[in-house]
């Protein structure tokens with residue numbers, strides 16, 4: 001029970017406060033368009049809280065809710081309209097899309113300057129080339145929490161576990177940008193446990209409930225658990241609970257600091273989306289990005 005608990009919920013609250021302060025100082029109000037297709041209950045919850053926080057931070061929320069049987073062409077045409085709308089600074093298409101809709105094609109229609117998820121080829125290219133652009137939200141949240149906990153990350157060995165397009169790959173590049181020595185470990189990595197045990201910063205992002213064992217963690221390491229897995233509750237029949245990719249309780253005895261699930265990386269994702277919306281508005285409209293958003 002020695003690890004410091006990294007309070008992502010509190011950090012996200014603070015960041016939303018900074019976003020609100022930044023918004024107040026802007027010449028005009030940024031707008032975020034969120035597109036939700038279908039009725040997936042989890043997606044509805046996420047979209048609702050995105051809209052709530054967008055308004056709470058002083059921005060305009062533009063919500064488009066579409067039926068699951070909408071055609072891909074109609075969805076693409078909506079994205080094109082949003083690209084052309086000068087009042088819209090950020091566009092987010094909630095994933096996953098219902099079956100039959102090609103999310104790669106739809107995402108790729110988003111204008112890179114409005115790509116607040118940082119998921120288009122242009123955004124990925126800008127990240128990998130070290131150019132100005134919009135960075136993916138969850139990986140940015142991971143770096144913020146690590147920096148807030150450890151200070152300067154230069155020279156630290158960061159092991160990212162997982163190589164997904166959404167999290168693992170961009171997280172590796174963002175930690176590299178912080179001058180970390182970065183290892184990307186994955187399902188084919190030999191002796192995963194010993195590779196992870198080399199990490200000063202361990203970032204599991206594989207979506208496997210409680211896979212990372214205490215023995216995989218170097219004593220004192222900073223653990224940023226990206227996993228958000230819904231599993232059946234042991235205590236309450238028929239209920240579920242959220243767990244990370246780390247076996248949290250035993251890990252607390254070994255790690256120096258660790259993010260809980262819930263209350264760790266999850267809330268940072270939405271706060272970083274709001275931050276990206278302000279950055280997108282500033283880039284697009286030729287305003288300076290407020291320094292209060294630096295980290």
Ligand SMILES: Nc1nc(=O)c2c([nH]1)NC[C@@H]1CN(c3ccc(C(=O)N[C@@H](CCC(=O)O)C(=O)O)cc3)C=[N+]21
Nearest residue numbers: 092093094095096117228262263264265266267269270
């Ligand atoms: N275009 C797109 N962009 C996304 O960023 C995106 C998406 N699609 N689809 C779904 C995933 C998932 N995601 C989360 C956001 C917040 C929490 C979050 O706040 N979680 C809370 C708990 C939430 C709960 O209790 O269910 C926590 O971890 O403490 C989690 C997950 C964003 N996603």
Ligand SMILES: [Mg+2]
Nearest residue numbers: 210213247250
């Ligand atoms: Mg166990």
